[in-house]
Amino acid sequence: MTTPPKPAPAAAGSRAGMKKELPERFKSYQHVWVFIEYEHGEVHPVGLELLGEGRKLADKLGVELAGVLVGAGREGLRQAAVEAWEHGADLVYVVDHPTLEHYRNDPYSQVLTELVNTYKPEVLLLGATVLGRDLAGSVATTVLTGLTADCTELAIDDDRCLAATRPTFGGSLLCTIFTLNTRPQMATIRPRVMAMPPRQPGRTGRLIEHKVALHEADIVTKVLRFVADRDSSKAQLAYADIVVAGGLGLRSPENLQHVRALASALGGDWGGSRPLVQKGWMPADRQIGQTGKTIRPKLYIAAGISGAIQHRVGVEGADLIIAINTDPHAPIFDFAHLGIVADAVELLPALTEAFRKRLSVNRLAG
Amino acid sequence: MHIVVCIKQVPDSAQIRVHPVTNTIMRQGVPTIINPYDLFALEEALRLRDKVGGEVTVLTMGPPMAEDALRKALGIGANRGVLLTDRFFAGSDTLATSFALAQAVRKIGETWGAPEVVFTGKQTIDGDTAQVGPGIARRLGLNQLTYVAAINAIDLEAGTIAVARRAEGGVQELSTKLPALITMLEGTNEIRRGTVPDVLRAARAKIEVWNAAAAGITEVGMCGLRGSPTVVKRVFAPTPRAAKAEQVEAKDRPYEAVAEDVMERIFAAQPAMEAELMRTAAGY
Incomplete structure (x- = not known):
């Protein structure tokens, strides 16, 4: 907790000495792109969040912000384009083809590669979702460019390069990564890491429909079935207004019940830190942190979580962070707003009780 | 059938410490492990081999000491270990890593038969990028199946495979043609304990150690720092x-x-x- 925030001069394996020389053929690459996931008739919120961030980058560069929409169904894609404009896109590239109804790596990466090679963006952002990661790795390898995963901060440096910051070494440090000699500069960002920009109803833009020559017969991978998740909690956790989470300070998996009880009293959702998944105390989709869910609730209560960077980057966007930990030197007190040095196993039930009482009194009074 | 499993030796992240003054990683004395996500890939490969017959080759790229990870994998039941190690590979980002590994898989195929399936874990615990698996698939033209939860069917004669994979908002059941690359989802199986004969064999087994040339890599400019488009400019504590x-x-x-x-x-x-x-x- 006392580590001073000083940059390392040159860490092991650093390539800080390399020069930026952008080959001539990449100099025509311009504009910032956001790949907007559109499936089952819906736009994934992460695409809109990235438009908010992409807007800032485009403004700094003095270029346009484009959304990329790939899917099947004219009307749905048209609606999605409106959403993109209203969240900051100047133009939207739309690829509408029956083979693109369900995500498949092969046709999607063909299409995105073709768009990149045709219209030449300098920055390409994708959500670090299951889909985005599957797609980004293929496209970056095909066009032989740099791809930085799970960025937590994006900026434009003095040389108009994208500075992509992400946690490294299992989340104990942060590093800033550049793609100097190739274009586009690609990055993935997890859902909820960037704030959702305010919607500007009526804001409009251009639409460029790009025709592709795809044939179902040429695509060897077939979707046999799609079984939608019955439990939509996975989405709820990332987008919940109130989240209570537990860490190893709970001492036993049984004590997670206190976390769940408080979350339920507050009408929120619950989760935990990475060690709880590694120990098998809870399923991986409940994990909060860099390699789990990123959350931006109005209230976050961390019970018995020490607060390693890997966890910190997943919760920093919360409006109010309450930390309960027996160790007064735990790093979580460095970024929490309110700290209580106490045993979470004892304090959680007392908090649940206090909230229950207050809310029932209010209900009677109201 | 021939199955290749790509694994990585990683520092046990629970034991990594950062030097408080220089902000560098203190690697000394930190034990190494096989990337935990790769164990799900290894187990799935062994199950597939046990079911349809064949061999499992385990491949890793890293420093000479990464041989330990291969020996562990042999002790669990893999048939053969290949270590790709060369100073040309130092400083590789995910693009350069997938280039070197893809070349090595190609060479493995020439030497012991083309693999029908290549497995990787879904990501590593030190890099957490999930980019190398898709990179290998793309470079070798393998049909890419990421985040696979279960292999539902495989038909070697027809050259087809069917899997269930984690997709956005649900589970996608896919069928595709072999050869394919599978990145295995965590928690989908439980890694076996090696049998006594396997453990004994692993201790004495000859590990194939390949440098760039032995793996058939002539374009060293595609490897290591030179082959890496991304550049780490700054490492810092928050x-x-x-x-x-x-x-x-x-x-x-x-x-x-x-x-x-x-x-x-x-x-x-x-x-x-x-x-x-x-x-x-x-x-x-």
Whole structure:
């Protein structure tokens, strides 16, 4: 907790000495792109969040912000384009083809590669979702460019390069990564890491429909079935207004019940830190942190979580962070707003009780 | 059938420490393990081999000491270990890593038969990028199946495979043609304990050690630092917030009183929350 925030001069394996020389053929690459996931008739919120961030980058560069929409169904894609404009896109590239109804790596990466090679963006952002990661790795390898995963901060440096910051070494440090000699500069960002920009109803833009020559017969991978998740909690956790989470300070998996009880009293959702998944105390989709869910609730209560960077980057966007930990030197007190040095196993039930009482009194009074 | 499993030796992340002054990683004395996500890939490969027959070759790229990871994999039941190690590979990012590994898989195919399936874990615990698997698939033209939860069917004669994979908002059941690359989802199987004969064999087994040339890599410009489009410019510790957390005193006080205090502070900081909670509690 006392580590001073000083940059390392040159860490092991650093390539800080390399020069930026952008080959001539990449100099025509311009504009910032956001790949907007559109499936089952819906736009994934992460695409809109990235438009908010992409807007800032485009403004700094003095270029346009484009959304990329790939899917099947004219009307749905048209609606999605409106959403993109209203969240900051100047133009939207739309690829509408029956083979693109369900995500498949092969046709999607063909299409995105073709768009990149045709219209030449300098920055390409994708959500670090299951889909985005599957797609980004293929496209970056095909066009032989740099791809930085799970960025937590994006900026434009003095040389108009994208500075992509992400946690490294299992989340104990942060590093800033550049793609100097190739274009586009690609990055993935997890859902909820960037704030959702305010919607500007009526804001409009251009639409460029790009025709592709795809044939179902040429695509060897077939979707046999799609079984939608019955439990939509996975989405709820990332987008919940109130989240209570537990860490190893709970001492036993049984004590997670206190976390769940408080979350339920507050009408929120619950989760935990990475060690709880590694120990098998809870399923991986409940994990909060860099390699789990990123959350931006109005209230976050961390019970018995020490607060390693890997966890910190997943919760920093919360409006109010309450930390309960027996160790007064735990790093979580460095970024929490309110700290209580106490045993979470004892304090959680007392908090649940206090909230229950207050809310029932209010209900009677109201 | 021939199956190749790509694994990585990683530092046990639970034991990594950062030097408080220089912000560099203190690697000394940190034990190494096989990337935990790769164990699901290895186990799935062994199950497939046990079912349809054939061989499992385990491939890793890393420093000479990464041989330990291969020996562990042999002890668990893999048939053959290949270590790709060369100073040309130092400083590889994910693009350069997938280039070297893809070349090595190609060479493995020429030497012991083309693999029908290449497995990787879904990501590593040190890099956490999930980019190398898709990179290998793309370079070798393998049909890419990421985040696979189960292999539902494989037909070597027809050259087809069917899997269930984690997709956005649900599970996608796919069929595709072999050869394919599978990245295995965590928690989908349990790694076996090696048999006594396997463990004994692993200790004495000859590990194939390949440098770039032995793996058939002539374009060293595609490897290591030179082959890596991404450049790490700065490594740093995060800034602590200017203000430390405000404290609610808990020492020698009943938990009920502390809880009351905490609740009041929450409502003071989030004035709209109490009304919202009340509405929810009332069932509106």
